[in-house]
Amino acid sequence: MSKNSSIxxxxxxxxxxxxxxxxxxxxxxxxxxxxxxxxxxxIEALGPELIATAQLETNLPAARLxxxxxxxxxxxxxxxxxxxxxxxxxxxxxxxxxxxxKPDLRKTAVGLGVxxxxxxxxxxxxxxxxxxxxxxxxxxxxxxxxxxxPGHPKTSAxxxxxxxxxIQRAGLHPGLFAEVHSDTFEGGQYLVSHPLIKAVxxxxxxxxxxxxxxxxxxxxxxxPVFAEMGSVNPVFLLPRRLxxxxxxxxxxxxxxxxxGVGQFCTNPGILVAPEHAGLRQFLDTLKxxxxxxxxxxxxxxxxxxxxxxxxxxxxxxxxxxxxxxxPETSPETHGNATIATxxxxxxxxxxxxxxxxxxxxxxxxxxxxxxxxxxxAQTFKGELTATVLAEPEDIDAHQHLIELLTNxxxxxLLNGFPTGVEVCYAMQHGGPYPASTDSRFTSVGPDAIKRxxxxxxxxxxxxxxxxxxxKNANPLGIWRTVNGALTKEAIQ
Amino acid sequence: MSKNSSIxxxxxxxxxxxxxxxxxxxxxxxxxxxxxxxxxxxIEALGPELIATAQLETNLPAARLxxxxxxxxxxxxxxxxxxxxxxxxxxxxxxxxxxxxKPDLRKTAVGLGVxxxxxxxxxxxxxxxxxxxxxxxxxxxxxxxxxxxPGHPKTSAxxxxxxxxxIQRAGLHPGLFAEVHSDTFEGGQYLVSHPLIKAVxxxxxxxxxxxxxxxxxxxxxxxPVFAEMGSVNPVFLLPRRLxxxxxxxxxxxxxxxxxGVGQFCTNPGILVAPEHAGLRQFLDTLKxxxxxxxxxxxxxxxxxxxxxxxxxxxxxxxxxxxxxxxPETSPETHGNATIATxxxxxxxxxxxxxxxxxxxxxxxxxxxxxxxxxxxAQTFKGELTATVLAEPEDIDAHQHLIELLTNxxxxxLLNGFPTGVEVCYAMQHGGPYPASTDSRFTSVGPDAIKRxxxxxxxxxxxxxxxxxxxKNANPLGIWRTVNGALTKEAIQ
Numbered sequence: 001m002s003k004n005s006s007i008x009x010x011x012x013x014x015x016x017x018x019x020x021x022x023x024x025x026x027x028x029x030x031x032x033x034x035x036x037x038x039x040x041x042x043i044e045a046l047g048p049e050l051i052a053t054a055q056l057e058t059n060l061p062a063a064r065l066x067x068x069x070x071x072x073x074x075x076x077x078x079x080x081x082x083x084x085x086x087x088x089x090x091x092x093x094x095x096x097x098x099x100x101x102k103p104d105l106r107k108t109a110v111g112l113g114v115x116x117x118x119x120x121x122x123x124x125x126x127x128x129x130x131x132x133x134x135x136x137x138x139x140x141x142x143x144x145x146x147x148x149x150p151g152h153p154k155t156s157a158x159x160x161x162x163x164x165x166x167i168q169r170a171g172l173h174p175g176l177f178a179e180v181h182s183d184t185f186e187g188g189q190y191l192v193s194h195p196l197i198k199a200v201x202x203x204x205x206x207x208x209x210x211x212x213x214x215x216x217x218x219x220x221x222x223x224p225v226f227a228e229m230g231s232v233n234p235v236f237l238l239p240r241r242l243x244x245x246x247x248x249x250x251x252x253x254x255x256x257x258x259x260g261v262g263q264f265c266t267n268p269g270i271l272v273a274p275e276h277a278g279l280r281q282f283l284d285t286l287k288x289x290x291x292x293x294x295x296x297x298x299x300x301x302x303x304x305x306x307x308x309x310x311x312x313x314x315x316x317x318x319x320x321x322x323x324x325x326x327p328e329t330s331p332e333t334h335g336n337a338t339i340a341t342x343x344x345x346x347x348x349x350x351x352x353x354x355x356x357x358x359x360x361x362x363x364x365x366x367x368x369x370x371x372x373x374x375x376x377a378q379t380f381k382g383e384l385t386a387t388v389l390a391e392p393e394d395i396d397a398h399q400h401l402i403e404l405l406t407n408x409x410x411x412x413l414l415n416g417f418p419t420g421v422e423v424c425y426a427m428q429h430g431g432p433y434p435a436s437t438d439s440r441f442t443s444v445g446p447d448a449i450k451r452x453x454x455x456x457x458x459x460x461x462x463x464x465x466x467x468x469x470x471k472n473a474n475p476l477g478i479w480r481t482v483n484g485a486l487t488k489e490a491i492q
Numbered sequence: 493m494s495k496n497s498s499i500x501x502x503x504x505x506x507x508x509x510x511x512x513x514x515x516x517x518x519x520x521x522x523x524x525x526x527x528x529x530x531x532x533x534x535i536e537a538l539g540p541e542l543i544a545t546a547q548l549e550t551n552l553p554a555a556r557l558x559x560x561x562x563x564x565x566x567x568x569x570x571x572x573x574x575x576x577x578x579x580x581x582x583x584x585x586x587x588x589x590x591x592x593x594k595p596d597l598r599k600t601a602v603g604l605g606v607x608x609x610x611x612x613x614x615x616x617x618x619x620x621x622x623x624x625x626x627x628x629x630x631x632x633x634x635x636x637x638x639x640x641x642p643g644h645p646k647t648s649a650x651x652x653x654x655x656x657x658x659i660q661r662a663g664l665h666p667g668l669f670a671e672v673h674s675d676t677f678e679g680g681q682y683l684v685s686h687p688l689i690k691a692v693x694x695x696x697x698x699x700x701x702x703x704x705x706x707x708x709x710x711x712x713x714x715x716p717v718f719a720e721m722g723s724v725n726p727v728f729l730l731p732r733r734l735x736x737x738x739x740x741x742x743x744x745x746x747x748x749x750x751x752g753v754g755q756f757c758t759n760p761g762i763l764v765a766p767e768h769a770g771l772r773q774f775l776d777t778l779k780x781x782x783x784x785x786x787x788x789x790x791x792x793x794x795x796x797x798x799x800x801x802x803x804x805x806x807x808x809x810x811x812x813x814x815x816x817x818x819p820e821t822s823p824e825t826h827g828n829a830t831i832a833t834x835x836x837x838x839x840x841x842x843x844x845x846x847x848x849x850x851x852x853x854x855x856x857x858x859x860x861x862x863x864x865x866x867x868x869a870q871t872f873k874g875e876l877t878a879t880v881l882a883e884p885e886d887i888d889a890h891q892h893l894i895e896l897l898t899n900x901x902x903x904x905l906l907n908g909f910p911t912g913v914e915v916c917y918a919m920q921h922g923g924p925y926p927a928s929t930d931s932r933f934t935s936v937g938p939d940a941i942k943r944x945x946x947x948x949x950x951x952x953x954x955x956x957x958x959x960x961x962x963k964n965a966n967p968l969g970i971w972r973t974v975n976g977a978l979t980k981e982a983i984q
Binding site: 022025026081082085088090091092100102103105106107110112113213214217218221222223224381382392395403406407409410411412413414415416420422424425426427428430432433434437438439440441442445447450451453454455456457458459460461462465479481484486 | 514518573577580582583584592594595597602604605709710713714715874884887895898899901902903904905906908912914916917918919920922924925926931932933934937939942943947948949950951952953954971973976978
């Protein structure tokens with residue numbers, strides 16, 4: 001555990017970051033992109049020590065961590081390469097002949113200011129100190145203060161070190177990136193309340209995200225908070241699909257549910273299945289599969305203990321029956337896959353059953369007809385993902401259900417499972433509240449940068465005083481909307 | 493004054509709007525655009541009765557209202573035509589050969605749900621019932637409930653009627669648009685607290701905007717509020733420019749300050765001028781100009797009375813001297829142009845002097861050197877606009893000042909005045925708090941639509957089930973980012 005930062009230390013970090021912002025916000029997108037690739041290089045250069053350290057601190061297997069490191073490097077590189085596409089440059093040139101004369105207006109996007117990032121425990125690389133939120137904010141031209149996750153302090157220090165080396169080598173202001181440590185709410189509270197903090201990125205629990213959101217909204221100057229707070233990611237299995245593929249789906253569902261000991265925000269915690277031909281086979285396959293899994297160490301004891309407690313609370317509800325439970329070896333540290341079933345009528349009568357149990361726990365809700373399935377869909381609030389497992393005839397017969405689900409999630413999947421969040425342009429990782437605090441943004445993919453950018457219009461400035469991306473010659477060679485038309489051409 | 497809507501009536505309007513959303517959110521962008529052009533046609537068809545009614549209700553001159561009507565029609569048409577460009581379609585196609593296989597992901601943008609709009613009194617057409625906020629929300633596929641402005645109920649009814657006729661002729665759900673009336677805070681409060689309301693657009697005072705923002709943040713499901721709350725729009729006059737053009741600038745400043753009786757959110761309420769050659773001439777020209785203006789009726793008595801009160805409060809501060817005041821004819825209804833001066837040292841010592849006085853009131857703050865000018869710039873919070881009046885050598889000598897201003901506003905002007913908010917792609921009408929509640933969005937220009945859209949990703953859906961804008965063939969013929977590259981081509 002790192003020593004908690006004092007209030008004075010946090011204040012100094014923020015002040016220095018604000019100072020760094022003065023220059024960083026003005027370097028152009030190509031220069032920012034070059035810096036981001038330099039960070040990627042430094043992370044890549046972190047050797048076996050990184051993996052070994054993270055393994056010790058998180059209990060995650062080496063292969064997973066090697067993959068996550070590559071993902072993290074890819075985030076820095078792909079956000080850097082995509083930077084120009086999120087600036088959304090709009091130029092409307094002057095028309096002196098109009099009455100009144102039309103001014104020359106050119107809109108770019110600039111960083112909001114110093115950003116506070118709160119990393120997650122379940123992705124020590126990709127969603128923590130040097131994770132996607134930090135990469136997004138720096139891509140936007142914002143200095144970053146990371147409130148490190150107390151679950152993996154040494155991993156955090158290694159990753160933060162890579163960013164600092166890149167800053168130093170690039171000759172940028174050292175205040176551009178800093179870590180602060182706090183294992184109480186006070187440190188984070190002070191950080192989010194600091195007048196020079198202009199935005200917050202958070203990945204974690206609903207309780208944590210909501211606390212930061214509420215705090216930021218109450219500041220004298222409210223600031224945007226993008227908190228990704230997980231969800232139950234409902235999976236709707238439709239009748240023909242169940243009939244045709246009960247065994248395969250059971251195996252795939254179990255694989256998704258237990259991946260990473262269920263410690264994913266896109267973990268499919270609730271599967272809604274019809275009381276239809278194939279259900280018995282589906283459940284039996286799950287049962288056999290669960291019996292075959294071994295309890296696995298969770299990220300830390302707090303998570304393992306919460307898993308046990310939340311699971312027990314859910315199982316205590318009327319009508320909930322344990323279908324299968326993997327042997328419980330060391331409940332204080334390990335999570336054992338567990339699947340329970342409940343009838344739709346019971347599920348609909350008790351809103352406790354819709355709560356997320358973070359870990360390898362699945363609740364199979366069985367429904368008798370489309371009306372029940374729709375009623376279940378109605379109970380969900382905002383979700384990161386919703387999944388439909390269906391044959392074409394199922395889709396045609398369940399249009400209203402699919403529409404309901406589409407309206408409640410950020411990503412809708414067909415015949416797949418939601419774990420595995422691709423880092424790409426088309427990813428939406430976010431969703432209506434409480435999946436995230438602002439459904440208009442994503443925390444994965446280059447569009448995540450938009451959370452930390454604001455538009456800025458220049459009116460009637462001569463070319464030489466404009467930022468590069470707005471100059472007539474288009475020296476950065478980027479796509480721009482000029483008088484309504486997308487083009488890479490220079491302006492004559 | 494329209495009769496206040498009952499809580500039951502408001503609830504029914506919201507319920508019906510939610511019902512209308514089910515279909516409206518799914519019609520494609522071309523169909524929504526066609527509907528918006530139909531609304532524009534209906535507004536255009538409103539004859540002299542509209543202008544006459546608005547004249548009576550707002551005291552605005554006919555020529556201004558004719559212009560504002562054209563602007564309003566243009567907003568509906570240009571947002572309709574720009575719709576595809578704000579959807580930001582991103583498609584990443586599958587790669588089955590990769591390990592793990594890369595899914596097919598396609599991201600579009602969908603409406604948030606039913607939107608509540610609070611119009612402004614100072615633009616009875618362009619920022620009220622059928623104004624830019626309503627056009628933006630409907631462009632996004634959102635039904636709209638307008639809380640009508642009590643200042644112009646008949647104008648509102650005519651404009652709302654035009655939207656309703658267009659809905660009926662298009663055969664759309666009648667719940668798509670409704671007006672509710674309330675001259676107390678309760679009606680608006682109920683509306684913003686309604687669980688089926690998913691976003692709010694507001695143009696008006698800081699007090700009103702902040703109240704709605706805070707209310708929305710405290711809901712069980714917080715929702716985004718874009719409130720544009722005006723600002724003082726500081727204008728910085730730099731020494732060489734003053735020396736070269738004192739008389740012209742004084743005339744232009746006065747014209748901008750008194751345009752529309754100063755009732756614009758971009759009214760340049762504070763001008764910061766150097767104690768330099770030309771200042772006397774500048775002030776003398778203002779003095780003569782002000783003496784030549786006549787007091788003019790303001791929008792309503794409440795605004796005229798607030799103008800008198802706020803101006804008197806500001807003038808009562810130590811060091812503030814009246815430079816010129818137009819004759820005060822009927823202070824209970826009219827606003828008389830007034831300009832006062834204050835030295836930088838006094839301005840810096842008293843934060844009351846930075847407050848907006850809504851109306852034709854200008855405060856000229858005089859500074860001795862660049863350091864004072866920068867100190868004044870530091871005092872401003874978020875602003876819609878900041879303006880620099882400068883020769884090239886002034887710009888070179890005041891880089892830090894310009895950087896400070898750029899960091900505090902949504903639009904930075906050179907050698908112009910901020911009144912006159914062009915409706916175009918490149919406009920940013922918004923700014924850091926308290927100019928608006930979210931600096932990442934604009935309320936003017938097609939990008940205003942983005943306030944009411946959220947991304948939605950489809951993973952692995954066959955072509956026939958995708959919305960038109962995501963289909964392989966690109967049937968809408970729009971620009972899309974496919975595997976990282978902008979193209980209008982179909983996907984093979």
